[in-house]
Amino acid sequence: MSALEVGLIGAGTVGGEVARRLYSGAEELEQRVGCPIRLRRVAVRDGARLRPGIPADLLTTDVEAVLSDPGVSIVVELAGGEEPARTYLDRALANGKHVVTANKVVMARHGAELLELARRMDVEIAFEAAVGGGIPVIGTLTNELAANRLDLLVAIINGTTNSMLTQMAAEGVDFEAALRAAQASGYAEADPTEDIEAFDAASKLAIMASIAFGAQVHPDQVYREGIGGVQAVDFRYARELGYTIKLIAYAERRPEGIEVRTHPCMVPLTHPLAHIDGATNAVLIRGDLVGEVLLRGQGAGSGPTASAVLGDIIEVGRAIRAGGHARPRYQWQRAPILPMTSVTTRAYVRCTVSDRPGVLAGIFSVFGEEGVSISSAIQKEVFVGDGAAEFVVTTHRAPDAALRRTCDRIGGLDSVHRVSSFLRVLSAG
Amino acid sequence: MSALEVGLIGAGTVGGEVARRLYSGAEELEQRVGCPIRLRRVAVRDGARLRPGIPADLLTTDVEAVLSDPGVSIVVELAGGEEPARTYLDRALANGKHVVTANKVVMARHGAELLELARRMDVEIAFEAAVGGGIPVIGTLTNELAANRLDLLVAIINGTTNSMLTQMAAEGVDFEAALRAAQASGYAEADPTEDIEAFDAASKLAIMASIAFGAQVHPDQVYREGIGGVQAVDFRYARELGYTIKLIAYAERRPEGIEVRTHPCMVPLTHPLAHIDGATNAVLIRGDLVGEVLLRGQGAGSGPTASAVLGDIIEVGRAIRAGGHARPRYQWQRAPILPMTSVTTRAYVRCTVSDRPGVLAGIFSVFGEEGVSISSAIQKEVFVGDGAAEFVVTTHRAPDAALRRTCDRIGGLDSVHRVSSFLRVLSAG
Numbered sequence: 001m002s003a004l005e006v007g008l009i010g011a012g013t014v015g016g017e018v019a020r021r022l023y024s025g026a027e028e029l030e031q032r033v034g035c036p037i038r039l040r041r042v043a044v045r046d047g048a049r050l051r052p053g054i055p056a057d058l059l060t061t062d063v064e065a066v067l068s069d070p071g072v073s074i075v076v077e078l079a080g081g082e083e084p085a086r087t088y089l090d091r092a093l094a095n096g097k098h099v100v101t102a103n104k105v106v107m108a109r110h111g112a113e114l115l116e117l118a119r120r121m122d123v124e125i126a127f128e129a130a131v132g133g134g135i136p137v138i139g140t141l142t143n144e145l146a147a148n149r150l151d152l153l154v155a156i157i158n159g160t161t162n163s164m165l166t167q168m169a170a171e172g173v174d175f176e177a178a179l180r181a182a183q184a185s186g187y188a189e190a191d192p193t194e195d196i197e198a199f200d201a202a203s204k205l206a207i208m209a210s211i212a213f214g215a216q217v218h219p220d221q222v223y224r225e226g227i228g229g230v231q232a233v234d235f236r237y238a239r240e241l242g243y244t245i246k247l248i249a250y251a252e253r254r255p256e257g258i259e260v261r262t263h264p265c266m267v268p269l270t271h272p273l274a275h276i277d278g279a280t281n282a283v284l285i286r287g288d289l290v291g292e293v294l295l296r297g298q299g300a301g302s303g304p305t306a307s308a309v310l311g312d313i314i315e316v317g318r319a320i321r322a323g324g325h326a327r328p329r330y331q332w333q334r335a336p337i338l339p340m341t342s343v344t345t346r347a348y349v350r351c352t353v354s355d356r357p358g359v360l361a362g363i364f365s366v367f368g369e370e371g372v373s374i375s376s377a378i379q380k381e382v383f384v385g386d387g388a389a390e391f392v393v394t395t396h397r398a399p400d401a402a403l404r405r406t407c408d409r410i411g412g413l414d415s416v417h418r419v420s421s422f423l424r425v426l427s428a429g
Numbered sequence: 430m431s432a433l434e435v436g437l438i439g440a441g442t443v444g445g446e447v448a449r450r451l452y453s454g455a456e457e458l459e460q461r462v463g464c465p466i467r468l469r470r471v472a473v474r475d476g477a478r479l480r481p482g483i484p485a486d487l488l489t490t491d492v493e494a495v496l497s498d499p500g501v502s503i504v505v506e507l508a509g510g511e512e513p514a515r516t517y518l519d520r521a522l523a524n525g526k527h528v529v530t531a532n533k534v535v536m537a538r539h540g541a542e543l544l545e546l547a548r549r550m551d552v553e554i555a556f557e558a559a560v561g562g563g564i565p566v567i568g569t570l571t572n573e574l575a576a577n578r579l580d581l582l583v584a585i586i587n588g589t590t591n592s593m594l595t596q597m598a599a600e601g602v603d604f605e606a607a608l609r610a611a612q613a614s615g616y617a618e619a620d621p622t623e624d625i626e627a628f629d630a631a632s633k634l635a636i637m638a639s640i641a642f643g644a645q646v647h648p649d650q651v652y653r654e655g656i657g658g659v660q661a662v663d664f665r666y667a668r669e670l671g672y673t674i675k676l677i678a679y680a681e682r683r684p685e686g687i688e689v690r691t692h693p694c695m696v697p698l699t700h701p702l703a704h705i706d707g708a709t710n711a712v713l714i715r716g717d718l719v720g721e722v723l724l725r726g727q728g729a730g731s732g733p734t735a736s737a738v739l740g741d742i743i744e745v746g747r748a749i750r751a752g753g754h755a756r757p758r759y760q761w762q763r764a765p766i767l768p769m770t771s772v773t774t775r776a777y778v779r780c781t782v783s784d785r786p787g788v789l790a791g792i793f794s795v796f797g798e799e800g801v802s803i804s805s806a807i808q809k810e811v812f813v814g815d816g817a818a819e820f821v822v823t824t825h826r827a828p829d830a831a832l833r834r835t836c837d838r839i840g841g842l843d844s845v846h847r848v849s850s851f852l853r854v855l856s857a858g
Contacts, residue, residue, distance in 0.1 A: 021576060021718070031643070031760050032575050128573060134719035136565065136573035144557060144565035146461050147450060147739030214460070272725075275704075289450070289736035290563035290726060296701075297722035307718035310576030324753020331460050 005040035007066035010078035017306035020053045033317035077101040100312040102129035108203035119328040126312035131204045134304030135297040141211045148287025150212040153251040159279035160195035161247040166277040197226035201262040209251035215335035225263035257336035266425040343400040346425035352417040355389040359415040370406040372398040434469035436495035439507035446735035449482045462746035506530040529741040531558035537632035537648045548757040555741035560633045563733030564726040570640045577716025579641040582680040588708035589624035590676040595706040626655035630691040638680035644764035654692035686765035695854040772829040775854035781846040784818040788844040799835045801827040
């Protein structure tokens with residue numbers, strides 16, 4: 001069979017890695033697919049820049065030349081970002097090209113339309129690299145676990161924040177120092193908003209939840225809190241109480257709808273996600289037949305991402321070679337997304353209080369009035385200010401709204417200087 | 430599109446679970462595949478036994494009636510064992526049926542012929558359930574990681590032995606007590622040979638290594654030691670040295686050939702497999718692009734195994750519905766399997782020695798003469814017998830042959846009562 005020709009959009013670090021392997025691994029790839037895979041054209045923004053390993057005559061700054069090249073059967077989009085990438089994918093599919101993409105933003109926000117367009121055009125669209133780098137999470141949710149009624153996803157899915165929180169836990173540094181270190185070592189962008197405000201985690205969670213629950217979840221529907229409020233002292237209390245702190249992406253299918261949220265979270269040290277450190281990512285999936293499955297690996301980086309992109313190219317290549325129709329795998333129903341007010345969770349609350357009689361009685365009575373029961377409590381002297389003590393509680397499971405109300409009311413007590421920290425607590429696995 | 434009809438061979442616990450879900454989950458399965466999946470016929474050995482959830486008129490004791498039924502498009506083999514299961518699979522494929530099987534023995538010993546037959550007949554053969562229950566290991570090796578040059582698999586892949594070793598580690602019981610407990614709770618068979626002598630692990634490792642390395646590995650080529658020699662006292666030394674003991678399945682592709690072995694192993698507590706406890710299984714895969722990926726879940730049981738079987742039925746159903754040709758995914762080259770004598774590893778040696786001057790000098794000089802350097806050494810009084818001490822060493826990496834020779838020579842020293850334990854040590858992850 002004649003070669004399958006690939007058109008690449010974007011030749012950054014991932015694109016470069018993909019291109020290199022298409023040459024250096026040509027023989028193995030041909031064995032896997034059953035016919036040669038060839039790089040035909042590479043669209044780049046800056047045509048003057050040197051791209052080591054990519055022959056100069058393949059480079060073009062004209063994306064249209066890739067999207068409409070009749071010789072290209074697979075368009076691989078690695079440009080990233082929402083636009084113009086969405087338009088490129090739309091045009092590629094409309095032109096009858098099979099598509100492989102690593103674009104989490106586009107798949108999270110426009111996945112449903114693109115999947116529908118692919119179905120109509122009878123072409124494949126593959127996006128394993130959009131979530132979790134080289135971790136086979138999309139494939140697992142789509143194929144191996146497809147017979148399960150999946151009801152829970154708990155994930156550490158952003159390497160930047162996990163590296164920062166790991167450093168904070170290990171070295172006792174504060175958020176700002178961890179951010180500077182992450183930026184210095186290249187883990188965090190100059191503008192780190194996407195990672196530390198959990199937009200990245202929300203996009204990935206929306207994609208995973210949509211597939212796992214067969215219901216369309218938009219990233220704007222994901223409840224989201226960044227890690228900027230987590231302080232060094234919280235890690236000390238966490239350790240004392242048997243926890244660590246992670247940015248958790250959490251999705252649960254409940255009878256009344258879907259709960260999707262990402263926020264920093266106290267994670268019990270006995271939970272399998274507690275020891276996922278640094279740039280490592282992991283996804284815990286629960287299904288009614290399979291029980292709990294955990295997938296763990298490098299969630300970002302050019303090698304792991306290229307691994308996923310090339311795996312998709314191989315699968316799409318096999319599909320093309322086999323002939324027949326594309327295999328639409330996704331049918332997303334509408335399902336209600338639950339507001340945060342209908343979530344129940346455990347919580348950790350740290351506040352600074354006056355060190356005088358009756359203070360705790362006042363605080364506890366607020367918890368009692370809101371129907372929130374206490375799981376553990378610690379009081380310590382603090383060394384900032386006279387006559388002040390730091391008071392920490394963890395609660396049993398309660399409505400999130402009641403927990404927030406409790407914090408507001410406690411913060412308003414005369415004897416309470418401030419509520420310094422409010423973190424949700426993940427239930428033990 | 431009209432329904433796809435499934436013929437089931439075997440209606441034990443897994444078969445029953447599969448059949449139940451085909452009914453109770455019919456609507457979801459139809460959504461996933463795009464057409465209904467129907468149970469058409471179920472071959473059982475004992476036609477008189479009641480099979481709750483399976484309509485009596487589907488049951489037959491005539492396997493041929495399933496294998497040659499022109500209405501059956503997918504044969505699902507859950508009979509287990511080498512024969513007659515291999516013959517059934519062979520006949521099913523020869524009759525042009527697509528095949529789903531959970532049979533590790535047949536796939537490990539006859540996978541190559543069956544895959545070749547499937548290729549010739551242009552049908553799919555899927556066997557995710559043959560290794561690791563619900564853990565998506567076959568799919569991951571075959572698809573998501575297919576672009577990698579994989580060079581290492583390290584796995585805990587047998588739930589029975591892992592449950593026993595976990596209990597020995599936690600409770601200090603000896604092997605016989607752990608085996609009796611496992612048999613009482615149903616984890617271990619009345620004849621536990623298959624599990625405790627690591628035949629089961631060897632079959633699963635042979636399948637994984639064949640796919641990962643693209644080279645045919647027969648289970649008889651896997652170096653194999655059971656867990657019967659592991660003693661309670663070894664767990665105490667392990668803990669003291671920062672290890673635990675696991676039955677490890679290990680495969681490595683080296684330039685000169687493939688190393689495949691399964692045996693009890695000291696695992697550093699810092700290694701991700703050290704905390705895989707009880708019936709949980711896990712597979713660590715290393716590839717040149719992806720780095721290390723760990724897949725973890727329930728490696729056995731009717732639910733997890735049915736999850737994998739049904740996932741394969743869904744994928745094969747999608748393939749049938751898409752039309753076109755089958756997608757042969759495996760091309761196994763011949764590659765030399767390295768003998769154990771060419772393996773290098775670290776080791777743990779425990780021996781009982783006379784408690785008198787010069788004994789250790791004699792032992793250490795044997796290590797030195799064999800070129801084995803010591804990593805750590807512990808000497809303790811033992812409470813069995815007078816004037817005896819227990820002496821434990823861990824070594825640095827050395828040729829396995831030199832390690833064995835060292836043990837033999839030490840065992841022959843006048844001052845050494847016996848070498849009580851020899852375990853290989855897994856290098857830190």
